[in-house]
Amino acid sequence: xxxxxxxxxxxxxxxxxxxxxxxxxxxxxxxxxxxxxxxxxxxxxxxxxxxxxxxxxxxxxxxxxxxxxxxxxxxxxxxxxxxxxxxxxxxxxxxxxxxxxxxxxxxxxxxxxxxxxxxxxxxxxxxxxxxxxxxxxxxxxxxxxxxxxxxxxxxxxxxxxxxxxxxxxxxxxxxxxxxxxxxxxxxxxxxxxxxxxxxxxxxxxxxxxxxxxxxxxxxxxxxxxxxxxxxxxxxxxxxxxxxxxxxxxxxxxxxxxxxxxxxxxxxxxxxxxxxxxxxxxxxxxxxxxxxxxxxxxxxxxxx
Amino acid sequence: xxxxxxxxxxxxxxxxxxxxxxxxxxxxxxxxxxxxxxxxxxxxxxxxxxxxxxxxxxxxxxxxxxxxxxxxxxxxxxxxxxxxxxxxxxxxxxxxxxxxxxxxxxxxxxxxxxxxxxxxxxxxxxxxxxxxxxxxxxxxxxxxxxxxxxxxxxxxxxxxxxxxxxxxxxxxxxxxxxxxxxxxxxxxxxxxxxxxxxxxxxxxxxxxxxxxxxxxxxxxxxxxxxxxxxxxxxxxxxxxxxxxxxxxxxxxxxxxxxxxxxxxxxxxxxxxxxxxxxx
Numbered sequence: 001x002x003x004x005x006x007x008x009x010x011x012x013x014x015x016x017x018x019x020x021x022x023x024x025x026x027x028x029x030x031x032x033x034x035x036x037x038x039x040x041x042x043x044x045x046x047x048x049x050x051x052x053x054x055x056x057x058x059x060x061x062x063x064x065x066x067x068x069x070x071x072x073x074x075x076x077x078x079x080x081x082x083x084x085x086x087x088x089x090x091x092x093x094x095x096x097x098x099x100x101x102x103x104x105x106x107x108x109x110x111x112x113x114x115x116x117x118x119x120x121x122x123x124x125x126x127x128x129x130x131x132x133x134x135x136x137x138x139x140x141x142x143x144x145x146x147x148x149x150x151x152x153x154x155x156x157x158x159x160x161x162x163x164x165x166x167x168x169x170x171x172x173x174x175x176x177x178x179x180x181x182x183x184x185x186x187x188x189x190x191x192x193x194x195x196x197x198x199x200x201x202x203x204x205x206x207x208x209x210x211x212x213x214x215x216x217x218x219x220x221x222x223x224x225x226x227x228x229x230x231x232x233x234x235x236x237x238x239x240x241x242x243x244x245x246x247x248x249x250x251x252x253x254x255x256x257x258x259x260x261x262x263x264x265x266x267x268x269x270x271x272x273x274x275x276x277x278x279x280x281x282x283x284x285x286x287x288x289x290x291x292x293x294x295x296x297x298x299x300x301x302x303x
Numbered sequence: 304x305x306x307x308x309x310x311x312x313x314x315x316x317x318x319x320x321x322x323x324x325x326x327x328x329x330x331x332x333x334x335x336x337x338x339x340x341x342x343x344x345x346x347x348x349x350x351x352x353x354x355x356x357x358x359x360x361x362x363x364x365x366x367x368x369x370x371x372x373x374x375x376x377x378x379x380x381x382x383x384x385x386x387x388x389x390x391x392x393x394x395x396x397x398x399x400x401x402x403x404x405x406x407x408x409x410x411x412x413x414x415x416x417x418x419x420x421x422x423x424x425x426x427x428x429x430x431x432x433x434x435x436x437x438x439x440x441x442x443x444x445x446x447x448x449x450x451x452x453x454x455x456x457x458x459x460x461x462x463x464x465x466x467x468x469x470x471x472x473x474x475x476x477x478x479x480x481x482x483x484x485x486x487x488x489x490x491x492x493x494x495x496x497x498x499x500x501x502x503x504x505x506x507x508x509x510x511x512x513x514x515x516x517x518x519x520x521x522x523x524x525x526x527x528x529x530x531x532x533x534x535x536x537x538x539x540x541x542x543x544x545x546x547x548x549x550x551x552x553x554x555x556x557x558x559x560x561x562x563x564x565x566x567x568x569x570x571x572x573x574x575x576x577x578x579x580x581x582x
Contacts (some may be wrong), residue, residue, distance in 0.1 A: 011398045102322065127530075128329070
């Protein structure tokens, strides 16, 4: 009993902080989402029920979008976010796995390569957005210069402005920045694998590709899936990279970008809160579906 | 892992070289750009023909943005965030890692859930809270919202670490008449140093890089943090983007971080893997 009291005493400061910065604001966001609160006077909001969700100008019932849900900004931001998340997580996982396998080999200079791989991860997102924004600049960017010099393209490309390229440019920069994270997590999993299995496979003359598919991949499946879930959750709430690299144009706006635009730029705190909660629900459902499909139980050791 | 064919060796080193080049080149290019001004900016070569520090000097010379002030704001915010989250997490992780009590599993899951939450879900509520507490538009006030992403993982990692400490140590301390406070801060603390360094660094990096809250909760020019500052650097005219200054600012913000990460890479890697795989 004495111990239990001590436990709660030691937990109290952290719990108070968490309730203050997460619990209470979340409850307020819930309330705001059913009001017409404006940014300029938070106390003046009136209860409007489901209006922000299913009303005439609501998120999911907007009659103004004559071309359908997916033509509206909210629909576009949902589609953008999923395109971004799915493609970048797939690429990060594939390339991250490749880099991890490379770093798992013994060769001279491996420590140097591992250090170099960490660099993109250490660079702040805003800085990598600006850096790549400069390298991909439509007139003076070094990437365009190369492409023209090598004869790949005849005309310089406006990577971040042209709607056809902008989202994939964001994906590319995100992949560049996040490969270290994936590679290191996968490498950690690879290094726990028992060596004798590989010895046995080598002695039996099993083809390396077969070893990879039949031994390595099944053995690292769980940590791999956990890493993928983490990245997926992260990618679905993307904001700063898109905001800085493509100025949050409606061609590339993400769900988080939509929320912030409605709340802060347009001052519609109630509507923005409704979008924020919808986004949370969408992410939650996606994560649950993914974990079900991948048959992973997260946080198994929370006893 | 012994003999490898020549072709495999060549492929291995080529892949390694490619990985290094792709990882490092963009930063080197930014570094090179930061030393160029005027028309030299549009020369795509890596080594500038003429090295100038003008971009760096301009950043601190006033006129445009008070970049020095922003740098100071970021240092204060990130340091405070680390100190506050460490103190809260050390105390909490002792309870979670060493004392059995009912509801612990649910509590750990709740903490994990917070770390997965999209930050915009609490944006409007936090906006109101910051105004109510008089923290809106004050750089140090950002420490409060930052706890939402630093606390969950510092608590998780430190709990895992605490759980692994030997029971005998605690028992001996109790025999000597130590209370829990002394056990945590005098007996366990020295053993926790490696875990504290790695989680502290990750918390520092998180706070240093944060953009959404800093952009939303601070509108005063003086109170900005560096990521917001960099995103808002503009030229004298709308047509001219001062890439030289932007890259100089980027280099200043990044170099300490890259240095820290490379210096503590072993610990960061273990922190990352502990925080993510076990979390």
